[in-house]
Amino acid sequence: MNAEDYADWYATPRGRWIAETEFGSMLHLLQPQAGMTLLDVGSGTGEFSRRFAQAGFAVVGLDPAPDRLAVARRAAPDVPCVRGNALALPFRDRAFDYVAAVTSLCFVEPPAQALAELWRVSRRGVILGLLNRRSLLYRFKHGRGGYRGARWDRRGDVESWSAALQPPPRVSFASCVFLPGGGGLARGIESWLPAILPWGGFLAVALHRPTV
Numbered sequence: 481m482n483a484e485d486y487a488d489w490y491a492t493p494r495g496r497w498i499a500e501t502e503f504g505s506m507l508h509l510l511q512p513q514a515g516m517t518l519l520d521v522g523s524g525t526g527e528f529s530r531r532f533a534q535a536g537f538a539v540v541g542l543d544p545a546p547d548r549l550a551v552a553r554r555a556a557p558d559v560p561c562v563r564g565n566a567l568a569l570p571f572r573d574r575a576f577d578y579v580a581a582v583t584s585l586c587f588v589e590p591p592a593q594a595l596a597e598l599w600r601v602s603r604r605g606v607i608l609g610l611l612n613r614r615s616l617l618y619r620f621k622h623g624r625g626g627y628r629g630a631r632w633d634r635r636g637d638v639e640s641w642s643a644a645l646q647p648p649p650r651v652s653f654a655s656c657v658f659l660p661g662g663g664g665l666a667r668g669i670e671s672w673l674p675a676i677l678p679w680g681g682f683l684a685v686a687l688h689r690p691t692v
Contacts, residue, residue, distance in 0.1 A: 483524075483545070483548045486525055490527050497662050501656050502656060502682045503528060505656040505675060505684040506607050506686075509684055509686035516538070517577045518540075518579070518580055519579045519602075520532060520581075521580065522543055522581050522582070522585070523541030523542055523548075523552060523584075524543055524545070525552050529556070529559050529561065533559050537578070539560075541562070542562050542564040543584075544565055546563065566581065566584065567594055569601050573600055574600075576601055576602055576603065577602070577603050578602055579602040581598060581606075581609070583610070583682075586610060586631050587631070591631070591633075599645050608683075608684070608686075609683070610682075611631070611682070612633070612634070612683040616660060616679075617657065617681025618632050620660065635685075638685050639651065649687035649688055649690075652685070653676075653678070655677060655679065655682060655684065656680040658679060658681070
């Protein structure tokens with residue numbers, strides 16, 4: 481999917497609902513304070529960078545793809561974004577309060593190395609949005625369309641990647657998008673299913689430092 485098509489998908493009713501639901505799941509785990517800084521790794525066309533900015537974060541986006549960065553800059557000129565790689569972030573240690581990677585880590589190998597980089601440049605913690613292997617979305621979408629080449633992960637994978645992080649993080653999980661169709665039935669069911677259930681297509685993970 482090219483950059484323009486990717487941005488247009490988020491403007492569709494299904495894309496907008498999925499983005500709102502996923503972002504709400506992550507924000508609930510973060511409970512941010514106004515003015516905190518956040519690096520959005522794999523920011524793409526800036527959909528979630530803009531949402532984090534609207535929630536009160538001072539955001540910097542980072543992505544390796546110039547065409548996606550160009551779309552992001554046009555959509556939100558006030559949200560700075562730079563070109564870079566998740567495996568070698570061009571920032572000093574503890575440069576940001578939080579570092580986010582929303583469905584971008586799913587395309588990075590090895591994920592443990594990328595997570596160590598995210599952890600290195602964070603002061604308070606890391607928020608991840610992952611494609612959940614234990615979900616209906618995996619059954620219907622893995623290996624297809626925009627999901628082609630993506631890695632689908634489980635909670636245990638995150639716990640394995642984070643085992644070597646120092647200081648050891650406190651890890652919390654939530655999931656959402658249980659029925660990925662996005663129609664009225666899916667939205668209705670989503671509204672009463674608790675986020676602690678592990679079967680949503682989107683797996684939100686917060687890794688908090690024990691001290692700030």
